Amino acid sequence: MVQEGLRLGVVVWAEGSTVKFRVNEGLKVELGQLVKIEDVGVKYAARVYGFKPEALLTPVEVARISFKKERGEEVEFFDKPLRYYDTALATVVAQIDEDGEQHGPTSLPRLFSSVEALTGEDLEQLNLGTGDIPVGTVRVGHKATVKTVAINGVNAFPHHILVCSITGGGKTNFGKVLAWSVMKAQDPAYSMIIVDTESEYFDGGDPNHLGLVASPSADKKLFYVTGEVKTPCRRSYTFTYDGFKYERSVAVHPLEVAWEALHPEDFIQTGEFTPPQEALLWLVWHNYGDGWLSWLLEADLEELYRELGRRVQKSTIGVTKRKLRYMLGDKHVFKPGPCETDLIGSVLSAISKGMVVLIDMPNASDEQEKLLTVVIARRIFKYYEATRKRDSEAWVKLPTVLLMVEEAHRYLSKTALQGNGVKRENVFSIISKRGRKYKVGLCCITQMPGELDEPIIRQQLTKVILPLPTKPDYVKVIHYSPYLDDAAQEIKALDRGEALLVSPPSGIKFAVPVKIYSFEELVKNELKEDLNRVKSTTTTITTR
Template sequence: MKLGVVVWAEGTEVRFRIAEGARVERGMLAKVEDRGRVYVVRVVDFKPESLLSPAEVAVISSKAGKGDGVLLRDRDLRLYDTAIATIVAQIDEDGEVHGPTGVPALFTPVVELERRDLERLRLHTGDLPVGYVRFGHTPVDVVVALDGARAIPHHFLVVGGTGAGKSNFGRVLAASVLNTRGRYSLVLFDCENEYLLGSKPGEMGLAHLPFSEEYLLLITHRVPRPGRLGVELPELGEERRIPAYPLKMDLSRLKPSDFTLTGEFSAPQEELLWLAYKQFSEEWVSVLLSADSRTLYSRLSRLVPVNTINVTKRKVKHLTGDGDIFCRDCGYDLATAALSAVQRGRVVLIETPFATEGEEKLLATCVARRIFHAYESMRKEFPEKWEQLPPVLIMVEEAHRYLGKQALSIGDVRENIFSVIAKRGRKYKVGGLYITQMPSELMEAVVRQALTKIILSLPTKPDYATVINHSPYLDDAEAEIKTLDKGEALVVSTPSGFRFAVSVKIFKYEDYARVLIEQQRRILAAEATQAARS
C-alpha cells in the first residue's frame, strides 16, 4: 500500500507527504525504492504543512469551532500532513543490508514494508525471542529475537515505569533462555515470588515450561534439603518436579570478599574483615557476631580501634540478618550450588520473599562474586575449559541501589561486585541484566556499556533523556517512548545486529509459554512416532 511521497531528504532524515486515506503511525517502518536501492525508514513524528495565511486560519478555525461547514479551495495543495522519518537501513541490489549511504530522490513513493523486507533486516535470526515487530500499537507477525552469544556478555538494561511490563519481560527472557536447553545461563533473584508460578492465580511461570524439570534450579525456603519440589499446575492439569536447593548459606562458607564487594565497607573496615578471617579462619563471621567489641579488640592484638569494630559488627549483622538464610552449622552453600548449575547451562531462580534488604544484598553479592571469580579464573588458568562455559546473565533488580551514582560515591564506600561485572564482565562471558525504573540514577558508564536496551514506557524526562543520550539510534525516539503502552518497547541491541531501535510488542508471558509447551508436545509426539516406526 502506498503511504505517501518523499518531499524532503537530508542527512538521514526523510519527510514524506502522507497519502489520502493512508494510516501512518509513529514507530512504523516503511520503504522507499530508488535507483535499485531500498531505503528502510522509521516514522518518528508528524508535521502538518500549511500554505494558508494567518487570516485564513483565523476564519476557518472560527467557523469550525462553531460547527459551520468549511469550504477550502485547493485544499490538497494548500494543507496536508507530512511524516518525519529516519533512514535506518539501506538494502542494496544484492540484498546486503548496510547503514544508509545515500538518500532517496524527491517525489519517490513511500510504501508499506513487506514481510520479506522485514526478514532481510534479520531481526528474527537470534536465539532469544522477546516479542513481535510493532507498527504503532499493532504487532506484526515477525518475531524479534536477540543473539544470546553476542548480547549476553555486553549486558542488558531494562527500563520502565511502574506497571510498564518489566517483570513480564524478565519471565519471557528466562523462558527463552530455558528453551535454548543449556546454551546460556541466567541467575534471577525473585523477591516477589512471581517467576515460578506467576504473581496471581491464572498466571503462568517458569514451572509451567516442560523443560524446567531439567534446566531450572530453584533455590528456595520451600525445601529443607536438596532434592525436587513437586509443583501442581492446574492450568495444565500436570505436575512438575523442579530441582531445588534450600535458601541456606553456612556462615563458615563466607569470605571477606563477599562482604567487601557489597560496597558497604570503608577501607579500615575491610582491613578488619581480613584480619578477623586470618585470625579466626572459618569461624570468623560467627566470632564477629557473637564476641563483644572489647574482646575482639584484645583478640585482634589491639590492631583495630574499638569504634571501627563496633561499626563493622553492626554492618555484618545487618547483612547476615537473623539467621534464616545465613545460618550457623547448617552445612549448606547455595552460592556453590548456583555456580555449579550456571556452569551446566541452567536458569537459577533464587526466591527471597522474606529476606531483609541487607540479606538480599549479601546474597546477591555472594552468588555474583563466585560466578565472576570462577569464570575469570577459568579463562586465565584453563582457557580451553572456559571456552566451553555458557555465557551467563545475572539479574540485578532495582539496579540503581547497586549501580547508582550515589551508591558508589558516598564518602569512602568502595566498589561492589556489580560495578566490577559492569566494567569487566564482558571479557569473561559474564553479563548483567540491570532492571530499574530510574535509569537517571545509574552511573553513566553502566547505561553506556549495556549494549542491549529494552526501553519500556518511561514517564519522566530525566529518565528517558539518560537512556537516549547514552544509546545509539534513539535521537528521535523521545515522542515514541512517552507514548508507549504496557508491554510495548523500543529494543536496541547492536550485538544482535540490529541497525536501529526496533519497535517491539513484548510477548505476553502466558501466550509465549503456551507456544513453547505446544512446541514441546509436538516434538515429543514426533519422537514417539519415529520410535514406533523403528
C-alpha cells in the same frame, strides 16, 4: 493493521539522515512505524519519529477558517491537497542494496521517492529475527505484527542488557520471557541467574498466573533454590490449566549459606560499609581465617578491642557488628553453623549445565537479598575468570551466563560507585567492564535509569526500553545510547509491554518498535501443544 506494501506517501525533503514525506490523503502513519523508501535499486528503512502539518495559508485565512470551525460552520477549502497536507518526519536507519545486503545508511533517497509500508520480505532483510533468543514481534503503533524480533545471546549477553521501565511497565514479564527463551535453547549455550524476592517467577505468584515451572523445559533446565526444602532433591509440582492436570519434576536446593563461606569482600561490595569498617573486616579475616565472621559477631566489644591490639576504635567495632547482624538477618539464609549443603557449588554446577537458576527468597530483607546477590555474582565471575586462565578448553565449553540484577540502581548508581567522592568498584561494575572477556553478562533491570552511572549505561549495549515517561530517565538513556536520538516522543507514548529495542551485538543497529511476548501466552501455547501431542498419541494407540 497497515496493509503490506501500501503506498503511504512521497518524500518532499531530505537532509542528513532525516527525511520528510507527505502522507497520502486518508492514510494514517504511526509514531515509531518502520517504513520503506525505494530509489534506484536501493531500499531504505526509515523510522517515523514525528509529524508536521504543512499549510500554505495566510494568517487571515487561518483566522477565518478556524473561526468558522469554532462556530460549527462548514468550510469550503479550495485546492486543499495543494495548500494543506500532513507530513511525517523519519530517520533513515538502514539501507538494503540490490544484492540484499543490509547495512547502515550511506546515502539518502531522492525527492519524490515513494514511501511504502514494509512487507514481510522487507522485515526479513532487516535481520530482526535471526537471533536465538526471541523476545517479541515487530510493532506498528500499538499493534503487533507476526514478525519475530530476537537477540543473539552469544553476542548480546556478554555485552549486557539494560531493561528500564516505570513500575507496571512489563519488566517482570520481560524477565520471564528472557528466562523462558534461555530454557528453550537446544544446546546448553546459556545459563541465567535470577534472585526473586516477590515469588513471581516460579509459579506465577498466585493461582491465576503461570510461572517458569509451567514450561515443559523446566524439568531439565530449571534449578530452584528455596527455603522450603532441607536437602537437595527433585520436587514434584502439579498445576491445572484449562481443566487438565500437569506435573513437573524440578531440581531443588535449600536456601542456606554458611557464615564460614563468606568473605570480607562479599560485605564490602554491598557498599554498606565505610573505609574504617572495611579495614576492620580485613583485619579480622587476616587474623582468624574462615572463622573470622563468627569470632567478630560472637566476641564482646571489649574482647575484640583487646585482641585487635587497640588498633580499631570501639565505636567502629560496635557499628560494624550491628551492620553485620542486620545484613545476615535471622539466620534462616545465612547460618552460623556448618551447612550440610553447598549452595554456591551447586549453583556453579547448574550454570555449567546451561540451567536457569531461580533463587526464591520472598521473606528475605533487602540487605539479605543484596548480600546474596553479591555473593553469587562474585563466585560466578571468579569461577569463569579462573577457568579461562587455568583451562581455556574447559572455559570454551561453559555456557554464556547472564546475571539478572533487579533494582540495578542500588548497585550501579553514582552514589554506590562514587560515594564520599571516592571512586569505588563492586562486582557488578567489574562485570560491566570485563565480563565480555569471560562470557559473563548482566541484565540490569531498573525503573530509575537516570540514577545509573553514565559509563554503566554506555556498557549495556542491548537496551530494552519499556514505558518510561519520566524525562530525567529517558533523556539520560537516550543521551548515552546510540540509535535513540529521536526516540523521546515514542518512549513517552509506550504502553505496558511495548518497547524500543536496540542491540548492536545482535546486528540491530536502530530502535526497533517491539511488542514483548506475553509470558503467559507463550506457556499456554506450550501446554496446548503438549496436550494435542498426548491426544494424538492416545488416538493412534486406540486406532491400532
